[in-house]
């Protein structure tokens with residue numbers, strides 16, 4: 084178990100259970116004590132969710148083992164020691180996960196099966212290449228969606244065997260992470276909280292989603308991305324709930340467009356573009372236009388530290404930064420503005436990309452996600468977008484400004500909420 088950290092609605096676990104037949108089945112999670120800039124905040128969300136995985140597995144008589152350290156070494160040792168007949172894992176398009184899997188595959192001689200438990204239409208199935216934009220992946224997903232958007236079977240129970248305990252305190256102690264970015268209080272981790280949260284969203288807010296999801300003052304978004312990131316809830320389960328809910332077609336369509344099409348487009352980007360984590364992943368037209376404007380005069384030029392401490396001249400940008408730092412989740416509309424202003428106020432797109440990614444992944448509960456790489460690449464480098472009217476610094480990259488925000492929502496209210 085790696086990306087999809089849940090017991091219910093998990094195709095990888097279901098497949099493992101199926102092939103295990105009447106033999107034993109165990110779940111192994113390998114914890115790396117430091118991971119790509121994650122702080123205590125993200126580890127906390129993950130470990131608290133894993134506690135629930137442990138309890139859920141236990142109720143089904145399935146042992147849960149957590150090893151700590153090098154994935155390839157630990158997993159191959161586990162396979163040898165326990166004489167496993169097969170290893171099943173979930174899917175992740177990120178390079179580090181793909182590298183780990185390659186190393187594991189090279190160090191074991193049992194069957195090793197990858198199941199895409201994250202996407203509704205498996206990423207490798209929906210397309211064999213990098214898709215240009217939402218309009219190119221949408222028909223490919225829609226064509227096969229009905230055959231994948233099916234209900235899940237129950238994972239079932241095993242015979243009672245030895246169920247080892249997990250020393251959670253020791254796992255926390257062993258983390259080599261920045262503890263100054265800590266847990267948040269407003270969002271409870273774990274599969275049960277995720278289910279409750281999405282249920283409430285569908286009941287109380289989804290109807291307002293089409294009209295108000297771009298207004299950061301209105302609580303009209305689902306706040307489900309941290310749960311999706313750690314696989315504490317399945318996107319397929321959410322889509323089934325939304326499909327069956329008694330809501331307007333507009334609300335259903337608007338939400339499923341983001342949950343399915345946009346989200347699965349990000350996985351496609353990271354799977355087929357090895358440069359998803361740098362400006363080299365941008366389309367040719369964007370690299371060209373940004374290059375032509377690299378020497379344009381910048382009215383403001385901030386350091387990473389100034390951005391991090393929300394010390395720009397723009398109270399709206401500073402409020403967005405503070406929302407992310409304190410809450411661990413910036414509103415989606417503000418993420419676009421936030422990243423585009425970093426492009427405008429740094430020496431060039433390379434520095435902008437680096438600063439945006441660093442801050443995003445340090446503070447956001449849903450950081451280090453394909454959606455984050457694709458979102459920043461969209462804002463700074465036109466990925467999945469088209470060329471717009473040419474202007475200073477941005478070239479043909481889509482521009483956003485303060486007055487545009489003012490026309491869309493009550494900027495002062497948002498600034499007030501995230502005061503220094």
Ligand SMILES: Cc1cc2nc3c(=O)[nH]c(=O)nc-3n(C[C@H](O)[C@H](O)[C@H](O)COP(=O)(O)OP(=O)(O)OC[C@H]3O[C@@H](n4cnc5c(N)ncnc54)[C@H](O)[C@@H]3O)c2cc1C
Pocket residue numbers: 296304305306307308309311312341342343345346349413414415416418419422443447449450451452454455456458459461462
């Ligand atoms: C600069 C920038 C950085 C971003 N960083 C991240 C990140 O680190 N992690 C992350 O998960 N998302 C990121 N996003 C995408 C998006 O902003 C978040 O997924 C969304 O704000 C999460 O909040 P929500 O669950 O309340 O969204 P809702 O609006 O309720 O949407 C429901 C779900 O649909 C998907 N979704 C919504 N908007 C997008 C989008 N633009 N692209 C892809 N999928 C989408 C997400 O899975 C989301 O959880 C980023 C976007 C930008 C522009």
